[in-house]
Amino acid sequence: MDGGRLERILDQLRANGGRITTARRALVTILLETDRHVTADDLAEAVQRSHPDVHLSTIYRCLDALEELGIVDHVHLGHGRAVYHLLDQPHQHLVCEACGYVIEAPDEVFAPLAKKLAADYGFTLRPNHFAALGSCAECSAGD
Amino acid sequence: MDGGRLERILDQLRANGGRITTARRALVTILLETDRHVTADDLAEAVQRSHPDVHLSTIYRCLDALEELGIVDHVHLGHGRAVYHLLDQPHQHLVCEACGYVIEAPDEVFAPLAKKLAADYGFTLRPNHFAALGSCAECSAGD
């Protein structure tokens, strides 16, 4: 089921004149295995576990390439760092400022807002690319 | 009408054991004059026009102090820099990714969303502190 997904993504890279390198294969593999939202640093670390000589800047460049193909996306969590994730299904991000946890909310939750913003302000909400900051249930309760 | 506002803000600083320095007075004055959302750099530049020896790090520290008092707030616009603004009335930020323009939308627009997020995910949306990315009417049309 997911063996094909790796190949499908690599095919997309190839189709755009890209080459399949070990670094890219490793990165995509990690991305497919990961269900959390991870920073470029996290990814570098994970990739380097099996391929120690993959450089952080390579990770960034691969992520850039994948992003241009619409395979991954990144979201800025407010304070500097960004997290990357596969664009399998469109969703928005609820980021807990206390613990950093990212909740995924399906697009529909934001649809009414998007509609209202378009109607009132002519503003087109860009899906998937903004993080709603706040605090998750646990952190709201505990703190 | 706004002469009093400057003093009121400075009073808040004083009330919290803070001191009123020329740098702080200048910064707050600029903030009161500015209706746009500005970066720390913009503010530094503006302050330095009248007080050339105010250091950028002073700006950051003053903004920090003002933020702790709930007088100003900052929003991250996605790619690194943050913009600061007075917290006169609660509002959310619609940021155009193309031109960087910031539209202010009153809190009510986001209220239904906040309610839904709380109900469905136990997630408390933090008001004023997240930017909704997208594109403004002009940029949507032009590009």
Next chain:
DNA sequence: GAGGGTGTTGCGTACTGCTCGCATTAGGCC
């Protein structure tokens, strides 16, 4: 109005997240 305690500042430095230039390596079409 002078003195003193301490909050604030200027300056330099450092850090983080990310980008870029360049020489080298290696993918993949022939």
Next chain:
DNA sequence: GGCCTAATGCGAGCAGTACGCAACACCCTC
């Protein structure tokens, strides 16, 4: 297998921000 060129490793560099420290200046007190 060879060649062209995309991709990589590496280091340097950059923007935005935080911080440590000594000097300064606000403002309370007398």
